[in-house]
Amino acid sequence: MSTTPDRPDQAIRPPREPKETLVGAGPGPTAPPPAHDHRARVDLPEWMRNPTPPRRTPGRLASELLDRLPVLGTARRSLWRWRDRTPDAQSRPVVAVVVFLATTALTIALVGWFFYWLYLSLNDMA
Incomplete structure (x- = not known):
């Protein structure tokens, strides 16, 4: 890599150094192991780190x-x-609305028929 720019608006950059890779990650230079022991970012209480076994x-x-x-x-x-x-009401909303309206109409008809029957029964007794 040359240190002279190809175009005048480019800055002169030093050549890039190869990136380090993890130990045993494949061909290329290997990174040294960490110099310290890893510590968790959050200190958890003992009961969270070693929970008791579930009760029977x-x-x-x-x-x-x-x-x-x-x-x-x-x-x-x-x-x-x-x-x-x-649920079918979520996957087929139009069918759900039609079934709701049909059920409502049937319920109203049955309640109306019951009151009509009650009316006829009470008039026969009088």
Whole structure:
């Protein structure tokens, strides 16, 4: 690399030195290992660094039972898939609105029919 610029607006720069790479990262020069022990940026309390093991609650025992039996584990995963699905109201909003309106109309008709039947029944008694 020459130290004279090719164009007048370019500044003269010294040649670049090769970048250091990590030890064992491949061909090329290797970087020395760090001179100090690494310390975490945040000092965590002891209970967060070494948490106590989970307690043996009835829920955990049932969960372990489900994990031990393949049939129950399959049923559990299918239940999770069903629970995490996208509801039809979100994937098909127009259909959801039509079903809502049809259900509302049917409910109003049934309530109206009930009151009409009640009206006829009470008039027959009089």
